[in-house]
Amino acid sequence: MQASAPEQTQLNLFGPKFKADPYPTYAYMRENAPVYGRTNRVGVTTWYITRYNDVSAILRDNQRFVKDFRNTLTPEERAALPSMPPLLHLLSDHMLNMDEPDHTRLRSLVNRAFTARMVEQLAGRVQAIADELLDKVTDAGSMDLIDDFAFPLPIIVIAEMLGIPPEDRDRFRRWSHALVTPTANVERTLRKLEKSRRSMEDFIGYLGSVIDQRRRAPQDDLITSLIQVEEAGDRLSEEELFSMLLLLIVVGHETSVNLIGNGMLALLEHPGAMDQLRANPTLTPLAVEELIRYANPVERAPMRFVAETAVLHGQTLVRGDSVSLVLAAANRDPAQFECADELDITRDPNRHLGFGLGIHYCLGAPLGRLEGRIAVNTLLARLPGLRLDAPASELRWHTHPIMRGLRRLPVTWEPNV
Numbered sequence: 214m215q216a217s218a219p220e221q222t223q224l225n226l227f228g229p230k231f232k233a234d235p236y237p238t239y240a241y242m243r244e245n246a247p248v249y250g251r252t253n254r255v256g257v258t259t260w261y262i263t264r265y266n267d268v269s270a271i272l273r274d275n276q277r278f279v280k281d282f283r284n285t286l287t288p289e290e291r292a293a294l295p296s297m298p299p300l301l302h303l304l305s306d307h308m309l310n311m312d313e314p315d316h317t318r319l320r321s322l323v324n325r326a327f328t329a330r331m332v333e334q335l336a337g338r339v340q341a342i343a344d345e346l347l348d349k350v351t352d353a354g355s356m357d358l359i360d361d362f363a364f365p366l367p368i369i370v371i372a373e374m375l376g377i378p379p380e381d382r383d384r385f386r387r388w389s390h391a392l393v394t395p396t397a398n399v400e401r402t403l404r405k406l407e408k409s410r411r412s413m414e415d416f417i418g419y420l421g422s423v424i425d426q427r428r429r430a431p432q433d434d435l436i437t438s439l440i441q442v443e444e445a446g447d448r449l450s451e452e453e454l455f456s457m458l459l460l461l462i463v464v465g466h467e468t469s470v471n472l473i474g475n476g477m478l479a480l481l482e483h484p485g486a487m488d489q490l491r492a493n494p495t496l497t498p499l500a501v502e503e504l505i506r507y508a509n510p511v512e513r514a515p516m517r518f519v520a521e522t523a524v525l526h527g528q529t530l531v532r533g534d535s536v537s538l539v540l541a542a543a544n545r546d547p548a549q550f551e552c553a554d555e556l557d558i559t560r561d562p563n564r565h566l567g568f569g570l571g572i573h574y575c576l577g578a579p580l581g582r583l584e585g586r587i588a589v590n591t592l593l594a595r596l597p598g599l600r601l602d603a604p605a606s607e608l609r610w611h612t613h614p615i616m617r618g619l620r621r622l623p624v625t626w627e628p629n630v
């Protein structure tokens with residue numbers, strides 16, 4: 214059955230109940246409504262795309278599906294747009310929301326600062342941070358894996374990478390927690406921003422002072438590299454530098470929290486796979502790829518917009534419509550993956566779309582992988598008998614429209630073994 218009009222089948226795609234297990238709904242959509250439209254109260258249609266081949270084709274098609282809504286408009290429509298509040302401008306005018314050629318320029322500048330070498334050098338520190346976090350809880354025999362481990366690990370890593378002094382780390386953590394991810398829902402973003410405006414302004418003031426210090430006395434850190442990075446005489450402007458830092462803090466944090474949290478939940482629910490990995494840690498790189506595919510830290514790619522009216526599986530996507538690429542559905546598509554709903558930590562090859570594809574392919578993939586591998590390895594090696602400390606059905610999920618992540622993950626283990 215093909216869903217012939219957006220209004221005909223009202224699927225629940227949000228809310229706590231949906232978030233607890235979205236996969237049966239996504240399986241239904243892949244089969245029956247692979248291009249599923251939903252029109253909101255103000256007449257904006259969002260198309261949810263669920264098949265692997267369609268999602269990967271659109272991720273690569275950055276001409277017809279753009280990130281910056283303004284690139285879907287005629288010059289007259291653009292001129293009539295209201296101006297954006299400066300704070301929202303800083304938070305949303307970054308490369309993840311840009312198209313060529315602006316995106317290409319920013320990405321090549323940041324690529325030069327965010328090198329694979331820099332990430333490799335972090336391995337020792339990431340391991341030390343993981344160990345320090347576990348030192349605090351091992352004797353207790355139980356913890357909230359999110360609050361005590363998955364949340365602090367990546368925030369400490371990104372703070373150190375940027376060069377935030379250790380004494381400011383707590384403030385930095387509070388601020389970055391309060392940062393909102395600008396989504397397609399501008400209204401909600403603005404409401405949230407209004408509430409946290411004061412704290413955001415303090416944060417921006419703080420980052421400004423760190424940038425000034427680094428200009429005067431360069432250090433071996435990412436903020437200094439971003440200040441100094443230069444290509445063909447081109448540099449990041451002050452505003453671009455702020456937006457880039459805010460982007461790295463937001464996308465570099467929650468994604469990794471969810472990789473560790475969702476990934477560990479998947480292993481806890483599959484004790485056989487957990488034992489196999491504990492007995493053979495060389496499987497960790499493959500296992501982490503599979504955890505990304507199976508447990509989907511980023512459930513849906515941030516919104517794209519239709520730049521040229523297109524027809525897909527009988528549905529007409531009109532210029533200006535929003536497109537939500539459901540990575541979690543594509544990653545469980547049986548047309549691409551054998552036994553797609555099963556966790557197989559030896560799956561190879563594993564061409565999941567968890568880090569996206571095309572020009573916006575995740576800049577932080579090497580860092581995310583490194584954090585995921587060290588986190589999983591360390592938890593399994595140091596916490597014997599690790600198991601869930603609450604029924605899986607009682608776990609609560611964030612209702613974020615893009616991310617998929619747990620609020621808490623209570624676990625227990627044998628402390629004295």
Ligand code: HEM
Pocket residue numbers: 272308309310320371460461464465466468469472505510511514515516566567568569570572573574575576577578580581582
């Ligand atoms: C650990 C798990 C992670 C996952 C699953 C993940 C996933 C993704 C995905 C799906 C995209 C593409 C979005 C799109 O096409 O609309 C993306 C982009 C991006 N990610 Fe990640 N990410 C992770 C970690 C990180 C980390 C640790 C950082 C940086 C510190 C990072 C920085 C970025 C940036 C800057 C972009 C935008 C790239 C661009 O627009 O060119 N990510 N990520």
